[in-house]
Amino acid sequence: MKKIDLPFASKLTSPNPVSLVCTQKPDGSTNLATVSWWTYLSYNPNMIAYAMAKTSYSGEMVRSNQKVVLTIPGAELADAVMGCGSCSGRDTDKAARFGIELTSIEGTSIQVPLHSRLAIVCRLKEYHQAGDHYLYLCDVEQVYADINEAALFAWNGYSSVAPAVKA
Template identity: 25%
Template sequence: MAKQVDLISSHRLLNHGPTTIITSAHADKRNIMAAAWVCALDFNPPKVTVVIDSKTYSRELMEAEGTFAINLPCVKQIEMVKKVGSISGRDLAGTDKFAEYGIETFAAQEISAPLVKDCVAWLECKIIPEPHNQNTYDLFIAEVVAAHADARIFSDGRWHFEGHDELRTIHHIAGGVFYATGQAY
């Protein structure tokens, strides 16, 4: 049910501050993690920032491949977000979080990282190397090279969740508590 989003509008997929899922892959390895420190940075070409701790398995794969995906989960995926955000992919010998938790994916158009089914938007990102920012602040800058969104709730460059409560994006507050995107005014 996803439709292509013009890259010039892709920053709007993150503009409301949602919790995100970062997916990464390199060679025959892949990982998935929850991330809240993700932000739109620029319009044309579209860029984003994401903070990924130097100790994470996702970061290892991101740096090796030079790409990653931002997936925007929704209300019906809160339990999955909690699971992937509470364990390292390194801790699952012989498997990965996708297999461990039954997370279905589909192929991205421009990068090797998988995209998570049932999310409401996806941004495929290519890292713009900035070693000082990455090593000092764990901050990555990336160009969005493809963007997609669920046509039921994103069209004409705008979110419209009304009538689709289960597809509302989620916002992590603290301690495993989430809020859903609320009523538009």
């Protein structure tokens, strides 16, 4: 084996997961941020976790109101997912800018993208410093799915998104 760095390792593990983390802004609208670093944590109780840069606006929102919905975007949101990963909700209404149609789901006031394969409604339990990121540990309150939507994955590290095709 050859010695490599961690960013290159994430290229070698592609396709990597990709999600759109939905948080609520003070005006009630939804902010959307692309997040690959998420994981299931526990089935008893149901928990997930995700990591976001300390500077992210999404992090500021969830730390202030504890509400977050982690969604798995459907294939037709590919361009929008790259867009949501390249600007901040601090100065951009991403749903409007990238033409993402939102819908309401039961159990949360946060609207989510209509074309989602999965929506995991969460409450922030705790968060921890992890280098230049915070790790958010969340209790899962509800899970919704639409199996007709094809999940997106991040390819070549995080440089593009597309569905994963089984060989």
